[in-house]
């Protein structure tokens with residue numbers, strides 16, 4: 001037995017059975033999906049890179065005021081008993097960090113010469129080199145966990 005070539009296929013010009021959805025509905029549904037796929041979603045550039053200077057935990061992504069940010073609750077959650085003595089949550093906006101990454105990358109000598117690479121490339125280099133940045137809320141600095149502990153102020 002052999003398959004027919006496409007030229008020999010019998011293709012009906014009229015629908016062989018009632019359509020489950022109309023062609024118009026199908027196209028409309030596809031457009032909805034395309035819109036949803038291209039809508040801005042919650043994208044974080046720095047997960048896993050930022051560490052809390054108070055407790056040492058990795059800071060978690062949190063969406064705040066329509067922007068990506070990072071916070072640390074120092075191990076507390078809404079399920080744990082409130083402790084009036086615990087330190088305030090650490091909180092850091094992503095754009096504050098991104099604005100200072102070029103300066104940090106020069107100190108880390110991530111790029112050639114004194115021209116900092118583009119921010120996405122800096123982030124990729126931090127990940128590749130497994131460099132984390134520790135945020136100290138008290139003096140608003142980020143310190144790299146490198147031998148020379150390069151530090152930048154972020155405010």
Ligand SMILES: [Zn+2]
Pocket residue numbers: 052053054055056057072073074075090
């Ligand atoms: Zn913490």
